[in-house]
Amino acid sequence: MSKVKTGLSKKLLTRVLSVYFILTLIVTVGQIFTEYLNAKNHIESELQTLKNTFSTSLTRAIWELNTPQAISIAEGLMELPIVDGVQIRDENANYIADFGRTNKQPMEPVTTGVMRDHAGGTFGYSFPLIFEFSGRTSQVGDVTLYSSFEIIFGRIEVGVFFLIGNAFIKTAFLIFLFLNAFRRMLTDPLTELTDQISKFDIGRLEQSKLHVRFEDDNELKVLQDAYNNLIDDLIIFQDRLHHAQGELRTANEKLDEQNISLEQEVARKTASLSKIMLDLEQQKDELLHHQKELRQENEGRRQVEEELRKKNRELAESMKTLQLAKDQLVESERMASLGGLVAGIAHDVNTPLGVGVTAASFLQERLKGLQQAFDDKTLTSKTMSTFLSEGQQTATLLLTNLNRASDLIASFKQVAVDQTSEAEREFNLKEYLQEIIQSLAPSFKKTQHKIELDCPDDLIVRCAPGVIAQIFTNMIMNSLIHGFENKKSGQIKIKVSRRDSDICIDYQDNGKGLPAHLLSKLFEAFFTTRRGRGGSGLGTHIMYNLVTQALSGQIEASSEEGKGLRYQVQFPARRGE
Structure with a gap:
């Protein structure tokens, strides 16, 4: 071997x-x-x-x-x-x-x-x-x-x-361990099996069986048993072969006799086969005709499928165009809200600045008069006393109005920057809500509407402040435009509390509210009760997306017609927790 x-x-x-x-x-x-x-x-x-x-x-x-x-x-x-x-x-x-x-x-x-x-x-x-x-x-x-x-x-x-x-x-x-294990469990037994199999003798089948001792019943032991069983089967088949050879000789004699009768039967079958072949040729022609009809039908189906694919591509392009238009409308709504805030702040800042300019002009005139009296050496203690009194009042008035303008601009700056930025930071929620309300004050200047804020002083949150500003701006402006329409004195109550690691906001106004069939559509895109009067229908839809996606929270609305509208918002105090 x-x-x-x-x-x-x-x-x-x-x-x-x-x-x-x-x-x-x-x-x-x-x-x-x-x-x-x-x-x-x-x-x-x-x-x-x-x-x-x-x-x-x-x-x-x-x-x-x-x-x-x-x-x-x-x-x-x-x-x-x-x-x-x-x-x-x-x-x-x-x-x-x-x-x-x-x-x-x-x-x-x-x-x-x-x-x-x-x-x-x-x-x-x-x-x-x-x-x-x-x-x-x-x-x-x-x-x-x-x-x-x-x-x-x-x-x-x-x-x-x-x-x-x-x-x-x-x-x-591991190499040392595997070498010993493979040699003892596989290499040595396989070598002994190979040596005994190489001594196989077809004439001495009983002496050709394998006799290898294994430590346990493994695959090699199964292989040895299968080989020995094969030897036993060979012995049985040898006996059967000798018996079959005798039967085969007898069968050959009978076969010669059958050949003669078979030749006669073949001649008869050949005639029948010729007739069958003619029938098969006719069936072949019919099958070719059916195949041609099937090819024509398949071609028509391919044309229909191509037309369907073309329509699907056109539909996909239309969906992309609609999605792009929706995103542009959402961004326009956000910038429109910021633009309204800019206009209100600019008008409200103009008043203290005008007062400051008037006070500065008055103080400049008094300084010129004092300088003239000093140059003419007609300056008296009464004139000086009057100038000091008026100057003190003018400076107080000027400082008060400049501080007021500075506070308005600071609040607007923080809210405006946050609305255009998505950066997250930690901030005091109550102070930030007060800045938002102050930046919206120009919109309430000529009304008798009131806003009540109930929020803990030490409530710290971590998220994108612009998201909070956008949500509350939309809530308050919706109450002003929709809820307080044709209403002289409205009231908004905002209650903020903390429950475990979540912030809970309860916003409620006493406006005209919404009926049940409109309340179910409140957060849908492009839904508005002021269609044709400037309403885009994206304010509440943006609120819903900001709460559920940007803040990972949830928002619910409830209302009865004539009894105001209520929002309940809940979101984690710290994003990611």
């Missing part, structure tokens, strides 16, 4: 170990890559944390044009282990300091904190330097802190060597 070139056990062991080695390599590489990402994320977090440590002093140094101090701060940052390079630029993107391993930055100033990867195995965190003065903010420059792959590898070096050593040890132990 020829020798096996590649043993089954060796091939099986090679494949098992290859799969294990590949899996071990993938897992080890994955663990090393995870260690690298974790170390890099940690270093990025430390770079971002450094912003809170030195940004204030560096901002003031640049604002005061104290370049040596800014360079000194940069040199101090270079001493930190995680910093490989520092770039400091002024507001015109001119470099004040450029130390260590750095890369060329874009000419545009950095307006927000951003983490970037650079060539040469470095990455950096860039953020703007904002200086606040008298309530105003100004960007005085930006800073970029660089770190590198060498710093990351220095942190994970021990862990990487440990992972590689661990993988080598486990692989070596």
